[in-house]
Amino acid sequence: MNTLSKTNRRDFIKLGMAAGSGLVLGFSWREGAASSLEVLNESALPAGLVDFNSYLSISTDNVITIFSPNPELGQNIKTSFPMIVAEELDADWKKVKVVQAVLDTKKYERQLTGGSGAIPHSWERLRKAGATARHMLLEAAAKRWKTSAGSLTTKEGNVIHADGRKLSYGELATDAASVPVPTEVKLKDKKDFKIIGQPIHNVDNLEMVTGQPLFGLDFYREGMLFAMIQRPASCGMKIKSVDSAAAKAMQGIVDVVTFKNNVAVVGKSTWEVNKARKALKIEYEKEGNIESTTDHDRIFKESLDRTDATVRRKRWRCRCCV
Amino acid sequence: MAAYSINVNGETKKVDVLPDTPLLWVLRDSLGLVGTKYGCGIAQCGSCTVHVNGTAARSCSLPISAVGKNSITTIEGLSEKGDHPVQLAWMEVDVPQCGYCQAGQIMNAAALLAKTPSPTEDQIATAMNGNICRCGTYHRIKDAIVIASSKMK
Ligand code: FES
Ligand code: FES
Numbered sequence: 209m210n211t212l213s214k215t216n217r218r219d220f221i222k223l224g225m226a227a228g229s230g231l232v233l234g235f236s237w238r239e240g241a242a243s244s245l246e247v248l249n250e251s252a253l254p255a256g257l258v259d260f261n262s263y264l265s266i267s268t269d270n271v272i273t274i275f276s277p278n279p280e281l282g283q284n285i286k287t288s289f290p291m292i293v294a295e296e297l298d299a300d301w302k303k304v305k306v307v308q309a310v311l312d313t314k315k316y317e318r319q320l321t322g323g324s325g326a327i328p329h330s331w332e333r334l335r336k337a338g339a340t341a342r343h344m345l346l347e348a349a350a351k352r353w354k355t356s357a358g359s360l361t362t363k364e365g366n367v368i369h370a371d372g373r374k375l376s377y378g379e380l381a382t383d384a385a386s387v388p389v390p391t392e393v394k395l396k397d398k399k400d401f402k403i404i405g406q407p408i409h410n411v412d413n414l415e416m417v418t419g420q421p422l423f424g425l426d427f428y429r430e431g432m433l434f435a436m437i438q439r440p441a442s443c444g445m446k447i448k449s450v451d452s453a454a455a456k457a458m459q460g461i462v463d464v465v466t467f468k469n470n471v472a473v474v475g476k477s478t479w480e481v482n483k484a485r486k487a488l489k490i491e492y493e494k495e496g497n498i499e500s501t502t503d504h505d506r507i508f509k510e511s512l513d514r515t516d517a518t519v520r521r522k523r524w525r526c527r528c529c530v
Numbered sequence: 531m532a533a534y535s536i537n538v539n540g541e542t543k544k545v546d547v548l549p550d551t552p553l554l555w556v557l558r559d560s561l562g563l564v565g566t567k568y569g570c571g572i573a574q575c576g577s578c579t580v581h582v583n584g585t586a587a588r589s590c591s592l593p594i595s596a597v598g599k600n601s602i603t604t605i606e607g608l609s610e611k612g613d614h615p616v617q618l619a620w621m622e623v624d625v626p627q628c629g630y631c632q633a634g635q636i637m638n639a640a641a642l643l644a645k646t647p648s649p650t651e652d653q654i655a656t657a658m659n660g661n662i663c664r665c666g667t668y669h670r671i672k673d674a675i676v677i678a679s680s681k682m683k
Contacts, residue, residue, distance in 0.1 A: 282628025282665050413621040416629035417636060418612040419565015419605030423629075426564040434559075459531065459548060478568075479548060479555045 264293055264337050266345075270365060270378035272299050277309040280412070280422075281321045287411045288327060289334060295403040296338030296396055299377070300365035306411045339393040341384070348383035349375050433462055434481045438471045438488055446495035447471070455484040464488070536597050538563070539607025547594055554578045554589040557604060565605035565633045569662070576661030579634035579641075580604050586641035605633035608640060616640045619678035627665035635661050639675050648679055 265273045274290035290306045293299075311319060342362055349367035350357040352375065359370050366374045415422055440447070450471055452464035460480030465472045471488055475481040497503075533546050538561065545560045552571075557563040557580070566589055569577030573591040580589045581603035608614045612621075616639050619625075626632045635658070642649060642657040649657065654675050663671070 280628075282626075282630075284627075409621065410624055410626065412629065413624065413626065414612050416626045416632055417605075417617040417620045418608075419563070419633045421564050423567075425568065428559075428562065428564070477547070477551075477555065477559045479551045479559070483548070483550075 264297070264341055266341065266377050266381040266384075268378045268381055270300075270303055270376050271305050272297065272303060272365070272377070273305045273307055275307045275309045277319050278326050279319065279321045280308065283321060283326075284410055285321070285326050287408060289330065290411070291403050291408055292327075292331065292334040293338040295401055296335045297342050297377075298362040298364065298402075299338075301403055301408065303365055335395050336393055339395055340390060343390045343393050344384040344387040345377055345380050347387040348380045351387075352380075352383065433474050433476060434478050435472050435474045436478075436481045436485045438473070438485050438490065440469055440492055442498050442500075444494060444496045444498035445469075445492040448491040448493040450491075451489035454489070455487040458484045458487060460484075532595070534594050534597070536594070537599065537601045539603060540601075545594070549593065549595040551594045552590050553580070553592045553594055553597060553602065556594050557589060557602075563604050563606050567630055567633055569631065569634070574660075574662075575631070575634075576638060577631045577634040579637040579661065581637060581641055584641065584644055586638045603637075605637060608637065614640060615678040615681035616643065616674070619674040619681060622677060623670050623674045625667055625670045625674045627663075627667050631661065631663045631665075632667075635663065635667075635671055639671070639678065643675070643679055643682060647682055649675065 264275075267273070272294065274293050276286045276289045278285045278289065280286040286306055286308060290304055291301070294301055294304050309319075343357075345367055346357040346360050346362065349360055349369075353360075353369055353373070355369070361368045365377045367377070367380060368374050410416075412422060414420075421427070447466065447469055450464075450466050452466075452471070452473075455461060455473055456464050458475075458480065460476040461473060461484045462476065463474045464484075465474065471490060473481050473485045473488070475484060531546050532549050533544065534556075535542055535544050536556070537543075538557070543561055545556055547556055547560060554566060554568060554571075557566050558568070566580055567577040568590065569575035571590045573588045576588070578588055578590040579586050581587070582592070582597075582600050584603070609617060612618075614636075616636050620632070620636060625635070638658060638661050642654070646653055646657075651672070654672055658668075658671060658675075661671075
């Protein structure tokens with residue numbers, strides 16, 4: 209089934225030339241993707257929705273950069289999101305470069321991982337992002353060849369003329385950036401998918417097997433300090449007194465900070481901070497019930513034995529999955 | 531603080547740290563070699579595995595004062611371009627899921643194959659037993675070791 213989708217101007221705002229690269233398209237990330245993309249009356253949309261969170265750029269040297277806004281936690285989103293964009297773009301997957309977008313709560317929405325929601329949520333807009341760029345590249349090629357876009361095809365990062373001539377996306381990117389953003393884009397028939405459905409290797413494989421920094425723990429900055437937090441051993445315990453004199457006097461320690469019911473040791477390296485944390489002398493007092501595993505066991509047993517059970521939820525799935 | 535001169539990935543590195551600082555934190559905090567990962571800090575998970583003179587060792591439990599003249603290899607130094615047979619096999623079967631444990635898995639697998647080039651399934655299971663993967667990539671780890679073993683022949 210070919211899908212003709214209405215694309216709202218707000219969803220594909222052409223950003224034009226950016227930092228020496230060719231075509232740059234931004235697409236917004238909104239709740240209720242499909243429906244908001246089909247809204248024709250812009251004034252019906254709530255204000256402040258034009259923030260972008262993902263970008264597709266094509267450089268004149270044929271590198272297609274796709275920014276992936278969602279956190280990668282092993283669910284392979286950093287590979288699957290760009291696959292969807294590249295599919296509709298008819299890109300050469302080997303020339304796609306994936307870049308993780310930084311956390312930017314103003315620019316991006318829903319930069320989260322959870323509930324298996326990312327693909328269903330973004331599927332259509334990612335496809336449209338690719339298809340929109342493809343359309344603009346086709347138009348640019350048609351203009352150059354003085355023919356109609358409908359007579360042209362695309363394959364692996366090239367626009368192909370009926371007579372066999374080719375223009376690469378990179379060669380067309382600059383021209384394509386001045387093509388009006390289409391209001392409607394044609395999405396591929398699923399049987400024509402070449403990238404989606406294929407076993408594509410994780411884009412981070414090389415970085416992972418060579419130990420490149422990819423994780424939160426790998427974040428280092430010149431002169432940065434380290435902190436470790438000592439929390440109470442259980443719920444129901446409250447700090448009575450903190451003696452941090454010994455910890456503060458230790459090698460590499462910059463400060464000891466008590467906040468809420470926690471004590472944080474701040475210092476110059478992980479190991480120094482860890483050692484000083486162990487040197488803290490904290491007295492706790494009982495604030496409420498200290499629940500033990502035995503208590504939990506008893507509470508669960510009592511619940512199971514009760515006959516006056518209350519039905520809290522009838523659906524078998526949690527609310528975030530329905 | 532004390533000054534140490536250690537041999538990491540074929541280079542001599544000078545560091546000034548507390549004598550009981552685990553090699554793991556010297557690698558990460560002092561030398562910026564962040565490929566070696568912290569998992570448990572108590573020799574229970576294997577994510578911090580490096581080679582000491584070619585043998586797999588838990589860097590979280592090896593104080594810098596005990597390193598001496600031994601030569602240390604980390605994931606960053608296993609190969610020039612990520613083309614050690616184990617790394618190639620790892621990419622071929624897409625072993626990593628989140629990737630967090632994989633430097634340790636790879637270093638342990640490479641040490642195993644250096645000593646036992648054609649391990650049996652049992653030998654693989656025994657050797658890799660101490661390397662925990664939260665994502666559960668164990669079946670692919672085993673497949674990749676078999677592939678790496680064939681690449682080394
Ligand atoms: S961090 Fe060393 S074994 Fe877990
Ligand atoms: S790949 Fe995630 S912990 Fe092993």
